[in-house]
Structure formats: C-alpha cells, structure tokens
Amino acid sequence: MNAVMGKWLGGREGFLGLIILAVLIMVIMPLAFDIFRLNLIGKYLTYAFVAVGLVMCWGYGGILSLGQGMFFGLGGYCMAMFLKLEASDPISTKIQSTPGIPDFMDWNQITELPWFWVPFHSLTLTIIAVILVPGVFAYIIGAAMFKRRVSGVYFSIITQAVASILTILIVGQQGYTGGINGMTDLRTLLGWDIRSDSAKYILYYANAVLLFGCILFARAIIASKLGKLMLAMRDREDRVRFSGYDVSSFQIFIFCISAMISAIGGAMFTLQVGFMSPSFVGIVPSIEMVIFAAVGGRMSLIGAVYGTLLVNFGKSYFSESFPTLWLVFMGALFIGVVMGFPNGLAGIYVSYIKPRFFGDKRGVPTMPVTSEEAVAVETKSINSTESLGHHNASV
Amino acid sequence: MIVNIHSFKKKALAALVLGASLLTAAATHAADYPTAKVMTTGLAVADKTVTVGILHSITGTMAISETGAVEAEKLAIDQINASGGILGRKIEVIQEDGASDWPTFAEKAKKLLEKDKVATVFGCWTSASRKAVLPVFEHDNGLLYYPTFYEGLEQSKNVFYTGQEATQQILASLDWASKTLGAKTFYLVGSDYIWPRTSMKIARKHIENVLKGTVVGEEYYPLGSTQFSSLINKIKLKKPDLVFGAVVGGSNVAWFKQLNAAGLTFKKQPMLTISVTEDEVLGIGGENVEGLYSSMKYFQSLDNPNNKAFVAAFKAKYGADSVIGDVTQAGYLGPWLWKAAVEKAGSFDVDKVVAASPGIELKTAPEGYVKLHENHHLWSKARIAIWQKDGQAKVVHETDLIEPNPFPKGYQ
Numbered sequence: 075m076n077a078v079m080g081k082w083l084g085g086r087e088g089f090l091g092l093i094i095l096a097v098l099i100m101v102i103m104p105l106a107f108d109i110f111r112l113n114l115i116g117k118y119l120t121y122a123f124v125a126v127g128l129v130m131c132w133g134y135g136g137i138l139s140l141g142q143g144m145f146f147g148l149g150g151y152c153m154a155m156f157l158k159l160e161a162s163d164p165i166s167t168k169i170q171s172t173p174g175i176p177d178f179m180d181w182n183q184i185t186e187l188p189w190f191w192v193p194f195h196s197l198t199l200t201i202i203a204v205i206l207v208p209g210v211f212a213y214i215i216g217a218a219m220f221k222r223r224v225s226g227v228y229f230s231i232i233t234q235a236v237a238s239i240l241t242i243l244i245v246g247q248q249g250y251t252g253g254i255n256g257m258t259d260l261r262t263l264l265g266w267d268i269r270s271d272s273a274k275y276i277l278y279y280a281n282a283v284l285l286f287g288c289i290l291f292a293r294a295i296i297a298s299k300l301g302k303l304m305l306a307m308r309d310r311e312d313r314v315r316f317s318g319y320d321v322s323s324f325q326i327f328i329f330c331i332s333a334m335i336s337a338i339g340g341a342m343f344t345l346q347v348g349f350m351s352p353s354f355v356g357i358v359p360s361i362e363m364v365i366f367a368a369v370g371g372r373m374s375l376i377g378a379v380y381g382t383l384l385v386n387f388g389k390s391y392f393s394e395s396f397p398t399l400w401l402v403f404m405g406a407l408f409i410g411v412v413m414g415f416p417n418g419l420a421g422i423y424v425s426y427i428k429p430r431f432f433g434d435k436r437g438v439p440t441m442p443v444t445s446e447e448a449v450a451v452e453t454k455s456i457n458s459t460e461s462l463g464h465h466n467a468s469v
Numbered sequence: 470m471i472v473n474i475h476s477f478k479k480k481a482l483a484a485l486v487l488g489a490s491l492l493t494a495a496a497t498h499a500a501d502y503p504t505a506k507v508m509t510t511g512l513a514v515a516d517k518t519v520t521v522g523i524l525h526s527i528t529g530t531m532a533i534s535e536t537g538a539v540e541a542e543k544l545a546i547d548q549i550n551a552s553g554g555i556l557g558r559k560i561e562v563i564q565e566d567g568a569s570d571w572p573t574f575a576e577k578a579k580k581l582l583e584k585d586k587v588a589t590v591f592g593c594w595t596s597a598s599r600k601a602v603l604p605v606f607e608h609d610n611g612l613l614y615y616p617t618f619y620e621g622l623e624q625s626k627n628v629f630y631t632g633q634e635a636t637q638q639i640l641a642s643l644d645w646a647s648k649t650l651g652a653k654t655f656y657l658v659g660s661d662y663i664w665p666r667t668s669m670k671i672a673r674k675h676i677e678n679v680l681k682g683t684v685v686g687e688e689y690y691p692l693g694s695t696q697f698s699s700l701i702n703k704i705k706l707k708k709p710d711l712v713f714g715a716v717v718g719g720s721n722v723a724w725f726k727q728l729n730a731a732g733l734t735f736k737k738q739p740m741l742t743i744s745v746t747e748d749e750v751l752g753i754g755g756e757n758v759e760g761l762y763s764s765m766k767y768f769q770s771l772d773n774p775n776n777k778a779f780v781a782a783f784k785a786k787y788g789a790d791s792v793i794g795d796v797t798q799a800g801y802l803g804p805w806l807w808k809a810a811v812e813k814a815g816s817f818d819v820d821k822v823v824a825a826s827p828g829i830e831l832k833t834a835p836e837g838y839v840k841l842h843e844n845h846h847l848w849s850k851a852r853i854a855i856w857q858k859d860g861q862a863k864v865v866h867e868t869d870l871i872e873p874n875p876f877p878k879g880y881q
Contacts, residue, residue, distance in 0.1 A: 110583040169876065181622060181667055246661060246691065254662045258600040269608045348604055351571050397566040401528055
C-alpha cells in the first residue's frame, strides 16, 4: 500500500492534497454554488487539463510550448464536429439549400459533407479522434523539432507560429470549420440534451473524474523512471544524451502526452459550453494557459488546477464587478504572483504553509511518516530551495 | 402601436431633447400595474424598477465599434426613465463586457439571464458573438435586441434584429448603381468571414440574374489584413464599373489609404461599400473616403426632426465630437421597441413581449418611421450616401420602406 501511495499518489502528502482537491471540486463547490456558477467552474476545469499537460511538458520536461491552445482546440473541434452533425439532421435543417449538412457549410455554398467530416457521425470514432488527432499532430511537430534538436526558446516560438497558422487555417476555411464564428448551437449528445441542468451536473462530474484521471496518470509518469529522466533532461540534456538515451524520443513522448491531456479538456469544454471557436486555438489563449500553470506552480500538478481556478475566478469576478478596469486588475494579479512567488501557489504552500503546519517535525508528532517522506522533509530543512522541485512534485 | 402622450411636465421636457411623442405618459403609475400581474416568470422586475442587461465589448478589438451602440442604448434608457419609465418602473442596467471574445459573450449572456434574471438584453455586434449567445437565449428564453446590419439567414423567437438584414442593404444599392451609375461590371471585395461572404453571394446572384451584369472579380481578405496592393493592381487591370466592398474593421484604414496612394480616386473608380459608417470614417479619415458611396439605413446627417433631436441629445451626453453611425442608431431603437412592446403586452414576460412585438411602429426613430415585421426584423429604408471631406455623408438616394427578408428565395 505504501509503495502504491508513494508512487502513484505522491506519498501521504500528495494523497492528502489530492483528497482535499477532490473534496473541494466534487463536494464543496457543487454545494456552495448554483448551477450557473458550477457550469463556469466546469469550464475553468477544462482549462486545468491544459495546465496539467503544461506542468508535465514544461515543469518536468523543460519544453515550454506556447501553443497548447491548438491541442485544446483540436480536441474541442473533434467533439464539436460530432455534436454539430447530430444537430444538423435533415429535418432541423430543412430550410437550407442542402439539408443535412451543418448550417455554416450551407452558407458557404458547400453542397456535400466533406470526407473528413464523415467519421464524426460515430461517437466512438469521435472519441478516438479527440485523443488521436492532437496526438498525431503533436507527434509531427515534436518529431520535426526535437529530432533536429530544436529546443528552448526556438521551440516556443515555433509552437506559437504553428498555433497562429492553425487559427488562420480554421478562420480561412470557414466552409469546413465554421470560420471565426466557430461551431455553435450544439444541443444534444446521442439525443441527450447537454444544455439541461441535470446534464450540466453530470458533465461537471464526468469532467472532474477525467481531470483526476489525468492527474493520476501524469503522476504515475512523473514518479516512474521516465519522470526522473525527464527531470534530468530538463536540467542537463546533453548529459542524458551522452549516457546513451535518445532524448528526442522522450521529448516527443511527453509532448504528445501533454497534447492528448489538453485535448480531453477541449472535448469536455465543447460539451459543457456548447460551442467551439478559433479563439481558443491562437497565441493569446495558449499563453493564457501557460499563465494558469505558472500561477499554480509549474512543478505541481495540483497547483496547476488551483492556478487555473484562481485566474479564471479572478477574470469572471473582476470583469463582472469592474467592466471597464478588469484587465488592469488581472495584469496586477499576474505581475504580483510572478514577482512575489516565482513558484506560484505551490511555492507559497511549500515555503509558508507547509513549514507552519507540517514542517520541522514539530507540528506533526503523531503522524507516522513513511521513510521516503521523512528523508524528503530532512533534505528540505537542510536545503529548502534546492529541493523545491522535488517537493512540489508531491504537492 | 404608437406611444401615447397623456400628460407631460415642462421641466422634464426640457431635459428631453427628443420628439414629444416619444414621451410616455407620466400618468402610468406602477400601482396600476402590480408586479405579480406584469411578470410571472421570475424576471428581475420589482415594484419600482425593472432590470435589463447591456452586453457589448468594451475592451478588445471590437470595443471601438461597440461603444457607440452602448452609448445609444444608455441614452435611450435614460430618456425612457426621464419620461416615467416602463409601466411605471425605472429601468436599471447591468452592463457586462463581452471583451471581443465570443465565449465570453456566451458566459456573460448566461450570467445576465440566469443570475441577474434581466428582463431583456441589448447587445452583441459581430455575427460571431450573436451566434455564440443565441443558444443561451433560446435555452433560457431570454430576449435580445441586436443592433448590427448582418447577413440574415437567421430568425429566432428570442431575438429582435434592429439593424438591416443583407437584402435590405444590398439589393437597393445595386439597383441604384446599375441605374444611376450605369454599372455593368462589378468587383466584389470583402473581409473573410460570414457576413461579407453571404452578402457577396446575394450580390452576385442579383447582379447576374436580375441586373444582367457581370462579376469580374470576387476576393476576400483575412480580418485585420493590411496588404491590398495586389487587389488594387487587379482592380486597375479589370477596370470594373463599380467596386462593391464589405471590408471591415482596421483593414479599412489600410485599404482606403492604399487605394488613394495608388491614385485610384473614387471619381476614377466608383466604389460602393456596405461596411463604412461614420464610426469607421472617424478612423479612416474623411479625406481618404471623399467620393465613396455607402449603403446604410441611417446617416448622422439625415435631415429630419427626429434625427436632429437625437443627434443633439447624443452630443449633449457624449460630447460634441462624438459621431453616430448606422449601428449606433439601430442600438438606440432597441430600448424604445422593447418599451412599446412591453406596454402593448402589459407585461414583461418574454413570451408576451414577443407576441406583442410584430407590428410595433416607431414614428420617432431617428432614421424615420420603422415597423417591426413578424419575422423579427425591421422594415427600413436603404439610403445611398456619398462621403464628404468632413467625415459626414450626403444622402443621394433613398428607397421606400423595404420589407425584411432574412431568407431570400433565389439568393441562396
């Protein structure tokens, strides 16, 4: 049991953190908020998938992708295509010149469903596509970049460029993609009205369960030998290469995983919000998602979720209360967090909250710590900054 | 239904520059309309107040366009409040920022309808934002007054379109160009999104099937594009009788400046646009559009008493330098149309307001007389005007009222 907890759940502390987050998301929030706010939180939590993916590839892998929005978008678009086809049955589109195709195709004089839309009649194929399309796309980008040893800031710039290209493509090909309007008016999933209150609750919980699934999956990778290799690659790529590892394959792998996790978030977004638009694919949303991870702490999977929630709550709250000034407040929040707490919320926890409640063995006389953790605590008290990364891993 | 005047107070009147007939009846007291009677669906209607929402972008790239609509809607609401409100209730406004971001529009629309329970919303500008909020309004049975001229192909129970749909803007202007300018060859140019594409589709069918002319070129440029030199060369080469344009936003500045720089004055190369209003000209500069034709239903320079009062009230509130474009005026109509419908229905309930709306008339609209069609669009005139150096337009042609037809047969 201890071994399992140590590996998969990040030790006792990590387990506790996960439980607290689970209680917060699954119990406290549904009780504290009405369905309107809860639906918003559900939307924020879909961004948390991207933040979790970024913790993996940026925090651990050292790959700063500024184009994660495209994977979120691709996942979302795959789901939206399925829902749009379902909403475009010949009866409800009978006023069109070609009934049975999505309305935006009709507006663009397209008279036949394009071939790449056909698989999206099937939910099974759609779910496969949600994972596979962004995965393959990430593999192509990753293979093209990492095999040529493009890394660091150059990689970030290229991901931005690709995100920008994808946006232009989606906006430009509006007959096939809905253009700048996106795909709107999505109503049902296999006949189930996704806009009803009960559906919103169910989707919220499905989303939360998937998010925890992704966090656990990411943790398993981080805790494995692969995770150690990732850290090593991040800190000294050449040494890992000289030790005989094929660094680029690991980088591609982790980039693909983070893309797929983001795509799941995108698909859940489409389901909960009821539409998808190119405004999630471009550079600005992609950078915003990096900010979520940075505010949460880029080494902390759970911190990423808190960061996403905090930033988005701030956004909604400030923009509702100060419609003209809210952007200024958001800017202040980012600058404050980044300047004051470079390790984000998780950093605040590690340096201030944890020592007070758990640290220095004083606060926890009765707590039976595992040997692994005791060592970690000791290391921390000796050299608190150095081990920050490893500690956050378990937060 | 026309708003009646029962009585009015002189002092209140002084504050109102608007035409007298718009003044409601100070005699309508809330007591005559108990809340339980005028509202049965949980909307934010109290004994003395009714809450409405305004949902436009006041930050981001669309802010520059949408601000005018916000100002006009607030002006109308102030005037309605000063004249006694609606069914004896003062209108209170909750304003939300759509931030030029369509998902944000959907989120804020949901908030206004589900949290604030507003009785109606005045808002949206781009088609994309309207498409994003439409499912929300239909699901929550809300009410939206949408002010922008747009591509048509839509008719929702929950939306009233106070701008023109595509045929109201396009057909009349092409007829005029064919007759007055003798245009036979046309070059169609637009920004690349749904509104210009749909508009050009309608224009092409009209040119080819009705006017028996030819379309010698049709091109679309991405939103925000600033490189028009190749297009300008093609126009120079083809020498169409008329360039028919629907370029929007910031692209306009580059487009007209480059046209001028290339020596294509509008005298040499006539051009008619369906996307340039006073607001755009403010950014482009009057000297760059001198001689250009626009087809709109409203221009700030319209010479009628309603418009003079409206322009004076607008300038008194927002400064002498402010300009009023087509959409701003259409935004101004929203609260008045809603007021007339509520009073006709004797209720704020959405279903009853919707049922009472067809046939509502406003004789006091700045654009002149308008009437709400049962397809939720307005009967309105099309006006062709030529731009002057000072950034104002001079109307050269005015049609009769055109019936709105959002799903034009033979144009799809």
